[in-house]
Amino acid sequence: MRKKHKVWVYTGITALMLLYIFFNNVNLNPFYQDSAAFYAMAVTVYVVAWAIMKLGGLRLVRDGDNPHVKVVNVEFGGGKKKFPKTAIVILAAVWIFFGGVSLFSSVLFNVNAYKNQLTEPIVGEFTEDIQPVDLENVPVVDQELAYKLAVKKLGENSSVGSQAHIDINTVTIQQVDGKLMWVAPLHHSGLFKWFANLDGSPGYITVSASDPQDVEYREDYKIKIQPGSAYLMDDLERHTRFNAALFTGITDYSFEIDDDGNPYWIVTTYKNRRGFSLPEASGIVLVNAQTGDCQKYALKDVPEWVDRVQPEDFVINQINNRGEYVHGFLNFSNKDKFTTSEGHIIVYNDGRCYLFTGLTSVGADDSTIGFIMVDMVTKETYQYKLGGGATEEAAQKSANGKVQQYGYQASFPLIINLNNAPTYFMPLKDNEGLIKQYAFVSVKNYQLVGVGETIGDAERDYMRALQSSGDNTIQPGDTTTEEQTLEGTVLRIAQEQSDGDTRYKFLLDTGDGVIFVSAAKVSDELALTQAGDRVKVTFSGPADAVTTVTAFDNLAIGTAES
Template identity: 50%
Template structure:
């Protein structure tokens, strides 16, 4: 074959691979499995082209009887070298793939996560105020964002919703949903980017904002050079980097970025380990790389969920090596995980079950999503799925489905919290489920009512929260009182003069007297003890008021008991003594006050 034809064929093959690289944006680093495979495939194509076809390496001959035969010309220059290199490359690739398996280095798999710190749940997990409980999950965040898009005429036909990402922005827990082009022609019409993004509060279903101050030009499913992966790989030095987990996040000023995890393999083609992030401005495309120790403060997570979950699984699977056929001490993650925030830090939280057990948890593990520091809580109880089924069983007549539960520190005990949604995906009720005994379930149409129901259930059970940190009573004068609207519910917050370091939160439906209470009133409160200074009331009574029925109010007063006539010569006592002798006391005397308080305490208990 002529040299010119050979050159043209090689140019055509090179052009084909160049187009594929531009379109796919692959990782070309041979230290990664996909990069090594790409180079082996490319080299194979050139060997086949140049040594078999281009140089006449394959000969097709026909004899006189029209029988066709195919033979390889072993005398073609370079064919031996080409095939030798080709075999070496593929042998190295498959050898590295096989040696990367746990069979040859199970300790690296087992120890990648690191030894978890054994911690007490209540010592490290901070209690949350009721108005800070996340009630909006990923599915509901998408529903609310979609509804917000529908409220803007013309926008719904231009964009589709990207993947919601939970994060903290200025200490507020939110879901952020990017708006992406709905098709090629919509992208062509809006080359400067899509309309922006939607922010959905994770704690309030009514708090949904459409932000149009920043265009989203670079997207995961955009076209040509606006495609995020293509942009980072081709123009921002990512062609030879391990990259995964493209996450849409905001800085504290609301500027949108794509946070992409960079990683390296710890053992040949296996055990990927996050090494840092590539942060891409979603509007301008400007990209900066950071290692884990020098991240911007607003970046909440670096570790991909898939990496962490696999490392937990590996630690449980190879706890005693590869050939542990008796499954001694083996454990695995429960079915699912959740991203939670403990203070300002982001964690992955999941239950641990022994191999072969589905509903019983042997503990829980919480992994920092930046540093990968693991904490393990060794406590037996129900898995997340068992808790979901228990909560759904409590309201089975309605057919509600439970969201994936999050575990919280409630009254010093680990407790599952979840929402109960109807078939349309709307929140109808809330549920608390005890981790230690998942038959203890409290539900209600508000978080407050669900919590009261849960505490009643726990108080009547053998393992109730009364033990250790039980119900208490406080009596004193109101120092401050204010109401706060939380969705469709109203919560009163009150400080007693005698307990200035405690805030009592009281649901509006505990007492009709709450709306009439003002500073200076003497009140009695029953509440659950808490180590946070935030005490949730279970009963409230304003001692300044005494409610009586209409019949009692209109009934005629009993005539006074006449005093017996004084005997001759006896002294008539003066006013106070006379009252004492007749058994009648002033209303402001202590005995009467005690009697009144006892009566009102009885009313409150009723």
């Protein structure tokens, strides 16, 4: 083959490689597996092209003399020649090296590194570490509802709604100036909408995490850089790759706004700890969504307003690796193995952002051995041991069963510190995804459920369930509702058994027809009480048709026990 033809071949291959690098945003650092695979493929293409040209190129030869026969054979231009041994050696070396590094990056050779990538958790006390929740500001809006509310807000502006859309995957929860909210950037609706609005899509929408009515459209900002729906150098991954991370691993693009409302993309940078495996967050690239300016920060230098650096999938994999290889690779008996429960949630505690998930023994279904909480910036890890508690999925099923007549479905639960007791809280939504009721479920015993159309109603129902069961996790006087005391004469009293527990129900002449319910363990005097006795009862909140008693004193006997 002539020399000029060879030049054209190599030029064409190089041009195709450059186009592939540009449109696929290739990381040019060969110490990452996808990058190493690209280099191996590139070497293969060049070596095969060189070998073919060395053999005189290729030519098509018709099979037979019949001009109507269209089958052709491919032959080397120089006749019958063998494929160059040099090419075979180079190709074999490249792919053996790639396969070898991949193999030695596996858990088979790095079991301790897999187990210890997530450092030993700090064992904490739930009621000491987790702030008691303010039920007036508890998050009730999940990502799905935030997305629907943002889409509805966008639809109110027909001119904007026709040129932009919202991607649920970029709707992010964050704390801005002390307020917890969801932020949804607007995306271009397609290629032509991007081309017609090269300065960016028209802003973003915020949704309060605690008030579904608090939805705001912020049109003062243009989102020029965005993932998936912008093109060429406006595409977020490509923009970040070729401006700040040509030889760096990048992942996990999250949208955040600073305390002044300026929009940014937080792009996590990472390195592998063992060959091609065990990716570890090393910092961020802070991309200004309006201007495209990129700033790189090491993990220790990340701005304070940035909530999330650690990718959720990194954290979950590291937790599961620690549980899977707790006693090494060959642990066929599953001794002490644990895994994360189905699902996880982002929570905020004392102004910090955490990933929170339950831990279950391998093979367990509905019970948890505790919880783990990982700081989404520093990766500092806390573990709370709670053997026999309910998993998030079990709590959801229990809440769904409480309202099965309505067909409501529980959102993924938020675990809260309610009066110094770990408690699951979740909104109950209808088929349209709208909140209809709320539910509290005991972590210790997921059969104890309280529901109501307001959070306050659900809390009172939950307290009644706890107190009726004799659960002393929440002591009388610890509740967020005001206690009341009432004296009266017993008109009627009866005893009943429920799930092995004894309860008493009675009417008072001053109770306006209210049925008072008390667990037997509230007072020994209940067993001695009869109609006509003068008693004093204590209960939380206003008296309902059925009211749970938290303290009982039979004045006729004169000895109070509670």
